[in-house]
Amino acid sequence: MSQFSPSFSAEFDDINQEIVLSGRIRPSSPGEMAGVVDVIRRSLDSSGNVIYLNIKRVTHLNMTAFRCLEQILTEACKTNIQRKIIVVASSVIAWSAPLFQTLASSQPNLSVEIYDSAFYPGQTFVEDESFIPILRTQTKMTWRHEREILPRHGMRNGLSIADICCGIGDFATLIKRQFEPARLVALDHSKRSLDYARRVAAEFGLTSIEYTYGDAAQMLLADNQFDFVTCRHSLQIFDRPDILLRELFRICKPGGRVYITNEKNSHCLGEPHSESIRWTYEQVAKLFSHFDMDVEMGPKSRRLLNDAGFDDIKVESFMVTNLDGDPRDFADVIEAWEDVYAGQMAVRRGDPPDFIRRFRQGFKDHVLAALHPKGYAGWPIWAASGRKPY
Numbered sequence: 001m002s003q004f005s006p007s008f009s010a011e012f013d014d015i016n017q018e019i020v021l022s023g024r025i026r027p028s029s030p031g032e033m034a035g036v037v038d039v040i041r042r043s044l045d046s047s048g049n050v051i052y053l054n055i056k057r058v059t060h061l062n063m064t065a066f067r068c069l070e071q072i073l074t075e076a077c078k079t080n081i082q083r084k085i086i087v088v089a090s091s092v093i094a095w096s097a098p099l100f101q102t103l104a105s106s107q108p109n110l111s112v113e114i115y116d117s118a119f120y121p122g123q124t125f126v127e128d129e130s131f132i133p134i135l136r137t138q139t140k141m142t143w144r145h146e147r148e149i150l151p152r153h154g155m156r157n158g159l160s161i162a163d164i165c166c167g168i169g170d171f172a173t174l175i176k177r178q179f180e181p182a183r184l185v186a187l188d189h190s191k192r193s194l195d196y197a198r199r200v201a202a203e204f205g206l207t208s209i210e211y212t213y214g215d216a217a218q219m220l221l222a223d224n225q226f227d228f229v230t231c232r233h234s235l236q237i238f239d240r241p242d243i244l245l246r247e248l249f250r251i252c253k254p255g256g257r258v259y260i261t262n263e264k265n266s267h268c269l270g271e272p273h274s275e276s277i278r279w280t281y282e283q284v285a286k287l288f289s290h291f292d293m294d295v296e297m298g299p300k301s302r303r304l305l306n307d308a309g310f311d312d313i314k315v316e317s318f319m320v321t322n323l324d325g326d327p328r329d330f331a332d333v334i335e336a337w338e339d340v341y342a343g344q345m346a347v348r349r350g351d352p353p354d355f356i357r358r359f360r361q362g363f364k365d366h367v368l369a370a371l372h373p374k375g376y377a378g379w380p381i382w383a384a385s386g387r388k389p390y
């Protein structure tokens with residue numbers, strides 16, 4: 001790692017053939033870029049035919065810095081036309097890709113990739129509007145349990161809190177009202193969900209929640225700044241949950257806690273028609289796994305937190321049921337699942353009509369179980385937290 005000023009750094013990762021720049025690169029003269037230029041030159045000299053320039057964590061870049069990079073990249077493209085230089089930008093820093101795309105348009109062996117435009121297989125399902133009804137009704141059902149559970153995991157009034165992968169922000173608004181945090185950041189990578197979150201918060205007159213567009217696996221939040229970090233129902237949609245946990249660990253203060261919730265979908269249950277319901281939820285787990293998402297993660301929470309370096313790990317599970325308040329709420333959740341899982345994901349996987357019909361039937365039976373005067377419907381969730389050691 002080479003650190004050139006308190007605000008920016010450059011390093012070469014020779015395993016991935018990647019030059020990683022990060023921070024606020026705002027030199028007042030080209031001389032201040034000497035260290036960066038040196039790392040890039042040495043990396044180019046020792047690299048093979050493809051080299052990556054990762055700028056995902058460059059939050060600021062002034063023209064002095066850009067001109068230096070432009071010069072060295074142009075020179076490198078001209079001296080070795082066989083070598084491909086790939087600039088890896090992120091949509092989180094909106095200006096970065098267009099800036100380098102201009103340079104790429106004049107250098108055929110330089111290209112720009114926006115890495116988070118297709119960075120996990122289920123992204124399109126999770127980030128577009130179709131997920132909003134699912135998230136809205138889910139949180140309504142789980143909050144009844146979680147508001148009791150959270151204090152056992154260290155939640156109390158006045159903390160500095162981050163809700164990572166906040167979705168439509170409803171959990172953040174509930175936290176805000178119930179626990180009056182000193183600071184509350186809510187971050188997500190879905191612009192549609194964040195728009196929704198900001199609108200709802202404005203309607204409720206909640207002005208101080210910091211809704212932030214970002215990538216949970218590459219956050220621009222500084223180290224060690226939150227007492228309590230939450231990440232609900234989201235580790236399970238990452239194909240590399242360990243990377244996300246590393247970030248949650250990083251932004252948490254020593255002595256602070258990271259709280260996660262995850263499901264085990266194949267254990268959703270109901271009576272009557274238990275067999276049909278069981279079959280459908282086993283298929284849900286397989287369907288998510290097809291898109292590299294693990295909705296069976298709940299019981300793995302203890303191991304994941306342990307492997308990520310947390311101590312004082314607490315794990316508990318709870319069952320959302322049709323007896324929690326209005327059974328129609330639970331039926332709404334199940335219907336929203338059916339719409340997305342059977343209506344979109346199974347279709348995308350290419351499942352035949354007979355399968356989809358049977359798949360849908362299990363959801364319909366689950367709704368029936370939820371609404372039946374003698375029925376019972378359940379959805380099990382694991383809530384776990386770990387402390388970042390001092």
Ligand SMILES: C[S@@+](CC[C@H](N)C(=O)[O-])C[C@H]1O[C@@H](n2cnc3c(N)ncnc32)[C@H](O)[C@@H]1O
Nearest residue numbers: 135165166167188189190214215216232233234
């Ligand atoms: C299943 S939803 C859960 C949302 C919310 N925590 C809840 O419980 O209602 C997963 C969320 O993770 C977000 N997400 C997925 N990948 C992300 C990433 N790399 N960075 C930030 N958010 C991401 C999605 O946009 C989505 O809102």
